[in-house]
Structure formats: C-alpha cells, structure tokens
Amino acid sequence: MSEDFGIMVCGHGSRDEGAVREFAVVAEGLRERFADREVEHGFLEFATPIIREGLDKLVARGVTRIFALPAMLFAAGHAKNDIPSVLNTYAAQNPNVEIIYGRELGIDLKMIRAAGDRVQAAIAQADAEFGEVPMHETMLLTVGRGASDPDANSNVAKVARMLWEGLGFGWGETAYSGVTFPLVQPALEHAVKLGYRRIVIFPYFLFTGILVNRIYDHTDMVAANHPDIQFVKAPYLNDHPRVLETFADRVDEILHGANLMNCQMCKYREQVLGFEAEVGLPQESHHHHVEGIGTGDAQPHDHGHAHDHGHGHGHGHDHSHDHSHDHDHAHNHGHHPYPHADHPHGPRTLPSEGD
Numbered sequence: 001m002s003e004d005f006g007i008m009v010c011g012h013g014s015r016d017e018g019a020v021r022e023f024a025v026v027a028e029g030l031r032e033r034f035a036d037r038e039v040e041h042g043f044l045e046f047a048t049p050i051i052r053e054g055l056d057k058l059v060a061r062g063v064t065r066i067f068a069l070p071a072m073l074f075a076a077g078h079a080k081n082d083i084p085s086v087l088n089t090y091a092a093q094n095p096n097v098e099i100i101y102g103r104e105l106g107i108d109l110k111m112i113r114a115a116g117d118r119v120q121a122a123i124a125q126a127d128a129e130f131g132e133v134p135m136h137e138t139m140l141l142t143v144g145r146g147a148s149d150p151d152a153n154s155n156v157a158k159v160a161r162m163l164w165e166g167l168g169f170g171w172g173e174t175a176y177s178g179v180t181f182p183l184v185q186p187a188l189e190h191a192v193k194l195g196y197r198r199i200v201i202f203p204y205f206l207f208t209g210i211l212v213n214r215i216y217d218h219t220d221m222v223a224a225n226h227p228d229i230q231f232v233k234a235p236y237l238n239d240h241p242r243v244l245e246t247f248a249d250r251v252d253e254i255l256h257g258a259n260l261m262n263c264q265m266c267k268y269r270e271q272v273l274g275f276e277a278e279v280g281l282p283q284e285s286h287h288h289h290v291e292g293i294g295t296g297d298a299q300p301h302d303h304g305h306a307h308d309h310g311h312g313h314g315h316g317h318d319h320s321h322d323h324s325h326d327h328d329h330a331h332n333h334g335h336h337p338y339p340h341a342d343h344p345h346g347p348r349t350l351p352s353e354g355d
Helices: 017-033 051-060 077-093 109-130 150-167 184-194 210-224 241-255
Strands: 006-011 039-043 065-070 098-101 138-144 171-176 198-203 230-233
Touching: 006 017, 006 051, 006 077, 017 039, 017 241, 039 051, 051 077, 065 077, 065 241, 077 098, 109 150, 109 198, 109 230, 109 241, 138 150, 138 184, 150 171, 171 184, 184 198, 184 210, 198 210, 210 230
Parallel strands: 006 039, 006 065, 065 098, 138 171, 138 198, 198 230
Antiparallel strands: none
C-alpha cells in the first residue's frame, strides 16, 4: 500500500471545553509522531471542528488518501455506525478522495499499561497522603462509559479484570456511567459491603467531561456515608504516551493490511444473547443535526445532503444504527430499544447530584 496519506482523528465531541482541549492535545501528539503527514481532527457532535471540516482541511492541502482513526476505546454505535456514516457520505461527495477507516483502540496491552499507570499513580499519592493500605485490602472499581452494545460493555469488564489481576487488588468490580448497568452509585453501595479498607475508582475514559465529573461526584456522595473507608479517585487516560502509541499502531495496521475490527460478537452481525432482533439493521448516523452544537454555534451545520445511506466500512459487514445512549443531551435519535432499559440498577446516564 502506498504510504502517501493523511490522518483524520475522529472523536465524539463534548460540551465540556476541557474535554475538547484534551482531544486537541492528543491530535497534536499524533502530529508530532507523524511529522511528515498532514493530521487533522474533528467531532461527531457538540464541538468544533466537526469531522467534515477536518476532512476539508486535509483535502485543501492536497491529501487524497485519508486514514480515519476513531478515537474510541471500544467499538459500539459511534465507532460502528456514526463515524463510518459521516466518512462514507463525505467520500461519496468527493469521489477523488479515498478514506480508509481504522480500528478502535480496543483491548490492547499498551492501553492496559496506560490504565495501570494511572491507577498506580493514584495509589502512590494516597499512600503518601494517608499511609499505605495493603493491596489485598484494596478493591478496584473500573468505570466504563456504557453502551447498548454488550460486546463493548464486556470489553470494559475485561479491562477491569486485567487491571485487578495484574496489579494484585483484593477484589474488583465493573460499573458504567450510563446506558447499561450497574451505574456507579449502586456499584459503590455494593462495594462498601465487601469490607475493603480502600476503594479505588478508575474512570476508563479517554478524556474529561460531564460523565467523568459525575463519576467523581457520586464517589464523594457514597464516601460521605462511609468515613471508615478510603476512596481514591484515579485519573482517566488522557494523553498517556502509550495511548498515543496505540493510535500510531492503528495507522500501522492500515499500512500493513491488518486493519481488522473484532466482529466475532458484534450484535449487528451475530445472534448475541438478548439482542437477536438487531442483526442486519440498516446502518446510519443520527448525529448530523447536532454537529458543532455546544461550542457556541446557534444552529447545527447544514451540509445539504441526505442521511439515509446504508453501507459497510471496510471490515466485511454492515452495522446498524442502534446506539441507544444518553450522553448529556436530550435529542431523540429513534434507536432500537435497549432490552434492559427498566433494570433496577440503571441504565441511564448518571444523574447530577440532587437529581
């Protein structure tokens, strides 16, 4: 494969200005690693530049082959549906531009090591401030974003287990910030019953934002009722060097023809327990109406094109549009219903304190 290409880093977007700045720092880190390439970034919604604008910048500088990287920890609706939909629409309107879609960060030993560094740094700081607590008397609560895709949710649980076992915690649990269950507060209320002296809460998120802040807020709420237990809030991944290395690996995968998304348990392709009705649904994005909203734009961007396009994205099958999520906005995408929406321990996005 020719090595003449540019790089487009595709993010979700956030109303939190800190998250937008952190994403830009990661994009800048990739520019430094690929100094001989054109690198741009953009967002699906709630922040600018939007993905289309980033693509336009690359094309304006003469780039005709673009490696598009989803800045997503796991492949759920955004990575499987929304970003490919935007990219394929752009490619259809710009036939002289080739866009090759990369793989999500996924389960990767570099990412596990980056997470381990964040957790260990938090423990070291707590030891210095409050005194050491043996690891066998410490438990870890790993918090993922949460999705209506059980494969993505199970990946969070796998990360949690690898951290728990790898670092030697006495116990480990997994929770989610929304959409699925258990949410943070019920997970912590369960954890405090297990008898551990210290509980480490680790948001397995790339960047800050409303959900990360609420994870910490809910930790404080539970901690206030349990002064005998030490609660340690570990930092999220952010621009850890091994995160940047993983992004670089995804570029190398495209170059060497190893760009394969793990679809073995994809609910859009296989009969996943409890999600059988979603196999083969048409793939499309519902984010066009909120592109850029939340960063000072009064109206969504109008690109003058329809959004009823079904397509695949380079790894052998089509995905549907289901990504029943709640990430701090109130618009209705009309998704396929999540089968456990009435679960007593969720699933809905973490409420603000006092809700």
